[in-house]
Amino acid sequence: MTEENIIRRRISILIDGDNAQASLLPQMLAETSKYGQVTIRRIYGDWTTASMNSWKKVLNNHAVQPVQQFRYTIGKNATDSAMIIDAMDVLHSNDVSGFCLVSSDSDYTRLATRIREAGIFVMGIGEKKTPKPFVNACDLFVFTENLAPKSKPVRSRTTKAKATPQADDPEPVPLLKKAFEIAVREDGWASMAMLGNALYQIDPSFDPRTFGHGQLSRLIGKYKKYFELRTQDSNGTTLFHVKLKE
Incomplete structure (x- = not known):
């Protein structure tokens, strides 16, 4: 992956609003921009519900287009279906050369695999709890825990704070x-x-x-x-x- 290819790459970022954090939108866009120019920015969810209110405050500032998807049945997530259909439309339009799928849901595993099969770069952004099949289906996967602003450690007068790895992080x-x-x-x-x-x-x-x-x-x-x-x-x-x- 050369620097020239990264600069020329056009990326579509598609966000599952039900499975992402609104407070991290600036960091997610910045992370995606490392791998190309983010030309399509869409977020999916039922905007008639109170759970999507946190997104409304940040979308305009970052030119992200909200896509409405009603929940026709209680307990069923229609957002992933709408996002998958849109992703396939964008893929076949040949308008982009990369995708960023923002979700921690394993339902997007087959979508990521299909995009890679087309020879298109695909990255994912989600929490560490994201199922491994979805993570491995991407060319690159970024954990939101690594994007969240780090809080400064509290130092006591008698001991010095030491950075320790997470208990669930294996030695590299x-x-x-x-x-x-x-x-x-x-x-x-x-x-x-x-x-x-x-x-x-x-x-x-x-x-x-x-x-x-x-x-x-x-x-x-x-x-x-x-x-x-x-x-x-x-x-x-x-x-x-x-x-x-x-």
Whole structure:
């Protein structure tokens, strides 16, 4: 995935209003914009219900189009059907070259798979509770917990606050090693870009922010026992290379 391709990519962001947080809309749009220009912005839900009121305050500021979908039967979610139909219409219009599906609902697994089968980039945004099949059906999946503003830790006068990983977050070293095996060159080194691509192939939900680091290079730099880092200057840009220690 080159920088030029990302700049040229046009992305449609489709939001399941019943399964997303209105307060994170700016962060979700910013995250999606990292991978292309967000040209279509739609959110689906029953706007006659009180549960959608939180969205009404932020939609106009971010030029997101609300799509009305009535709930014809109690207990049945018609939003996902409307969003899936719209997504297929957009897919066949050839107006975009990427999708962002915002939901934590497994009902979108087949949709994400169908988009990928068409050779179109698809990313997802949802909570950590999102079922794994939906996560793995995407090229990239971002957890909303990594988008939420971080609260500052409270420091006491006697102890210093230390950042600790979430209890349900596994250590990333085994995953990093597996990705390195995919990305390594004949000289025993792997570029950081290729390592990142390999990580997303293995686990689309991989995100260094899950482990407290904003960049992959900083995450790997934390594990000096296992990895060696090397930098290279290229036309004013610093390139990182990784080597697995014996």
